[in-house]
Amino acid sequence: MISIEEVKRDIENKFPGTVLTVEGTSLVIPRASWRDIASFLKNDPSYALDYLSSVTGVDYKEYFEVVYHFFSVAKKEGPITVKVRTARSEAKIPSVTPIWRSAEFQEREAYDLLGIQFEGHPDLRRILMWEGFQFHPLRKDYVQENQDRPVEQF
């Protein structure tokens, strides 16, 4: 099992000047250097993270966060979690679809439901909602048009 501290040290040695933080068991990477670090994680033989399992967008109220879970099929090793943050008003993150093909539909879903733009995605359009739908349903401030009673549980 690779520990997240080792990954942090390796990346800081390879790319001097980037500042990474560790939160829990995941690594927070700044947006500007994400594309280069992603290719390093895939091609470097000591990690060989060739399997991108899941891409999730989360809406914290001041910022958006995209969480990536990586596995290595060649070395059969466990999850490495990476989080990339962006401001809410101008939500742009470099896309990793040219590196891992499995991100294609999942980044389209994060764009559709949350409104995060992915730069470099070959075909960024709505996937689950219909074309022409104005809003982004998973945002915390989305209110349905025909909601007649509040949805609070208790």
Place this chain on the structure above:
Amino acid sequence: MYGFGVIKGMLVTLKNFVLSYFTKERLTTVQYPEERLPEKERFRNFPFLIYDDKPEDLRCVSCDICAKECPPKCITIVRDTDAQGKPLKRPKVFDIDFSICMNCGICEEVCPFDAIFMDHEFELGEYGRFEELNYHKEDLLKSAEYFAQIRPTDAALIEAKRRQKEAKGAHPTSPTPPIPPPSS
């Protein structure tokens, strides 16, 4: 020989066809509604409210827990009040909308008073979609004997638990009866 795989497959089909006249396992059609499959005890369909002797003593005390825990929010409860406006431990309105209910059984699991259980009836067709499928308190009340008939093992467990609770309630914490004065 080319084509032998297809012939082997057709022999399997022929075997199934001929044997379906003799073995019951290969002919599994049930001629509903004249024949019915046996009912399973834990089968859960829509909920019902339970009463002990008369429909007026239903066990529900209108605590609202099932309405709050129901995932699609199909239960509506309004508590009863007496003539002065003080709330009573009884529901005045208990509506379940069967067109929303998804038969998950969470209301039965969380009820602390064993007042609501899942029924077995599934032949509940109606002609309308809105008011006809909204069941009120009177339509939902069923007796405890009915419950013991459709789910014997669960009813036995619930009865044992209630008797144990009553026995504990009648045991040391209840006040001892007064000692009668010595007759003189």
Place this chain on the structure above:
Amino acid sequence: MEYELKESPTLDTQALEVSLGPQHPSTHGVFRMNVKLDGETIVQLKPVMGYLHRNHEKLAENMSWLGSMPYTDRLDYICSMTNNFAYALAVEKLAGLEVPERAQYVRVIMAELTRLVNHTLLVGFLLNDLGAFFTPVLYAFREREKILDLFEAVAGSRMMCNYFRFGGVKIDVTDDFIPQVKQIIRRYPKFLDEFETLLSENEILMARCQKVGILPRELAINAGVSGPMLRASGVPYDIRKVDHYSIYDRFPFRVPIGEAGDVYDRYYVRILEMRESIKILEQAVREIPAGPTISPVGLTGAKSPRNFKPPKGDAYGRIEAPKGELGFYVVSDGSAKPYRYHVRAPSFINLTILEDMCLGYKVADAIIILGSIDIVLGEVDR
């Protein structure tokens, strides 16, 4: 990937755009493919989905943690037990709950029975897509009914079971559960032998399925493909062996791998997986201990869901569902409702390379390639 339109020297041709639309008996649900055809050969294929989108992830943010358990049944509506399993695993990782021994064995038995249910149905419907109109489907359904009757006797419902809870299972199994599982274990190999005699050496099936829809190994790993589809392309990756979740370490079973990565290999890998599942079931039924079926913390959580508050943090739990890797990513902010709840659906991600596999083949081949990916629209659209 692009496919070149062949220029004919004598005729002036044009590409035809067809929508293999949402209402189609062979698309396994409401799923649409916009294909561009040159004669009968596919030049471009774009999948369109979203006709069954119910915004499941937003619904979960308004309910307690246990309240979304019945909704996870409805994601992949054929295998409801494994969906519950993945969600329970993710929340148990988040909250640090332990599961007692008997509950672990019951969970493994239910998961492997679900794998039998799913693969039987898939083989039947793949044959339906090929044109063997409904005979293999009905043979498959006849065997499936016995397992679904067992689910009804234990959990209360055939398909929407809602059986797992955080820290165990909802209620203990009935007394005649283990004898009935033993009966199923006795009958299933005979049924599989009969099924294979019907299908595996059939020349029509081999001619239509071999060398069709080939998925190369590197592309499969890069595109995030998982489950039997990945193993049919030659990658020995099974999450039950890699992640060591639950108690799968105690059961020795093999993982079948294909060579060519075509439709026939995907069908045959599933038949072999069914035989391995029967081996796991035999051992689990022999070794199941007595004991509690839910941990004490889980029992209070099930009786009053509004008081179940996992600590702050996030967790990703994944299992080897019959269709692939089913994962749940849950974020908690310490309250009784999830802050974010995301489903990593295998059918959705396996559809990424549908276009690459179909280019250059005919329309009829596209239908069986889609059938061999094994999609269920409840999972694709959530």
